[in-house]
Amino acid sequence: MIAVKQRTLGRGPGVSNFLFGVYTILVALLGASLAYRGGALVAAGGSPYYAMMGTALLLSAILIGLKQARGIYLYGAASLAxxxxxxxxxGYDGWAFIPRLAWLAVLSVPFLAFWPLVRRDFSNAKRSHYFTIMGLLPILMAITILVPLFFPTTVHLADSTLATTRPEQPFSRNTVTSPDGNCRVTRRNQLDRLCRLQLGQSLFRSIANHPFECVGLGESLGIPPRRREATR
Structure with missing residues (x-):
């Protein structure tokens, strides 16, 4: 009688049940969005994988929300596929693995925190299967991503033909282009000219208004005085 009462209380509302339900809903929404966008991709002639994965993710989230172990195994089968x-x-391209595997690995790991709830409420869930799906498989995905990034088998060299096939651009002192063509810097020559013009006008007005005070202005600026021609 006490054991039955404890199990009934365990199934009642609680923080773990609430968080588990919220996370399951998020997974279902992600699956629905992936299935919808994947369907649009299929209509455009693309790969059907995303539509299939989104549908499997949505169905597994619904079954997990209903606390059926079949949802866990469906999730594992979709992850393995x-x-x-x-x-x-x-192939062996780590950068290409990131958009295909990283999101699924990140999505699976939080399920490990809900193992006490799964062990309590899911009748046919086995610990070894659950930790393989939600723990070991994401680790394997992370290793698959990181190994090609840190230990590449090929070295990509620059294509020398791009230097000859790139169209010539007229030389300009105002624009500087990086060697790879990805960065262009524009110098502000017009602004510099405007500042110099305003500075020259200010000096001219100062000399015109105060001729006696500006006798040594050139010498203070480091401009050597002109030699006056001797008058006969």
Missing amino acids: TYAWAIWES
């Missing part, structure tokens, strides 16, 4: 598809699609 995604891992195999990413390797087939990207």
Whole structure:
């Protein structure tokens, strides 16, 4: 009787149940969005993977929300299929693995915190299966991403033909372009000329208004005085 009462209280509302429900809803929304956008991609002639993965993610979130172990195994099957598809699609390219595997690895890890709730409320959930799906598989995805990034097998060299095929651009003192063509810096020559003009006008007015006070102005600025021609 006490055991039945404790299990009933465990199924009642609580912080863990609330957080688990919120996270399951977020996963379902992500699956619905992925399925919708994947369907649009299929209509445009793209890969059907995203529509299939979104549908599987949505169904697994619904089953997990209903506290059925089939949702966990469906989630694991979809994750394993995604891992195999990413390797087939990207080969040994770590940068290509990031958009295909990183989001799924990040999505799976928080489920590890809900294992006490899963053990209590899911009847057929096994610990080894659960930690393999939500823990070991994301670690394997992270290793698959990081190894090609830190230990590449190929070195990409610059294409020398780009230097000859790039169209010539007229030389300009106002614009400086980086060697790779990704950065262009414009000098503010017009602003410099305007400042110099205003400075010259100010000096001219000062000399015109105060001729006796500006006798040594050139010498103070470092301008050598002109030699006066001797008058005969």
